[in-house]
Amino acid sequence: MINSSKILKRKLNLEEIKIKVKELLFLSTNVIFANGQLSEKNSELIIKKQKSFYIINIIKIAKILYLAQKIILIMAKNQKKILFVSTNKSTSNFLVNNFSDLLFKNCFYVTARWTGGFLTNWKNFKSKLLSLKNLENIKEKISKKEQAACKLKKEKFEKAFKGIKNLISFPDLIVFLSIANKKLAISECKKLSIPTIGLSDISKNFENFDITIPVNIQSFNSIKYIIKSFLNIILRAYKE
Secondary structure, three states: OOOOHHHOOOOOOOOHHHHHHHOOOOOOOOOEOOOOOOHHHHHHHEEEEEEEEEEEEEHHHHHHHHHHHHHHHHHHHHHOOOEEEEEHHHHHHHHHOOOOHHHHOEEEEEEOOOOOOOOHHHHHHHHHHHHHHHHHHHOOOOOOOHHHHHHHHHHHHHHHHHHOOOOOOOOEEEEEEEEOOOOOOHHHHHHOOOOOEEEEEEEOOOOOOOOOEOOOOOOOHHHHHHHHHHHHHHHHHHOO
């Protein structure tokens, strides 16, 4: 699992954190409209409540984001396999549109619904990936009916597995950007001791990721900023 305490023992780059605070403030990450009471765990991030919204401690969020970015940087420098997971349409589209430079750098993505056994039944899942590759390699002459059937099957597999078709073993780190069935996904990761980083809606109970980044789900620009920062860090690691 992620040894965050070891990373935190290193000297923090205060200038980097200051920059993150300014950028997050600009993106209105520190203001969230209140819908009912926040949980006690989340209330630790609240500076104060003003009528219909909360003011969030942006410095705490910036420090957590800094830690997550350092972990991703270390993983990328060591050429570890990093898997990004998103099932939200807007987040997934943004991820895929900005992922082209990372496709051959031990980075992968999943934008399909997380199904049980995705990791814990890896043998069965790998057979599905092999089926996709086999469909791509069909060159011999086949009937029009078979062509149509292959096309439909390929499109179905591409939609679900395009971002991981070259993933031949378990990822070394999974970054959850948005996902349904979070509990199931986290449970599988813990069973296999795969470290996780995840974004969590600050207005709800935090998810049990190894590193949980509280985000203002109402500010899509702040989510895009975080995703882009992760991708840029990986590119930087490969250039160094």
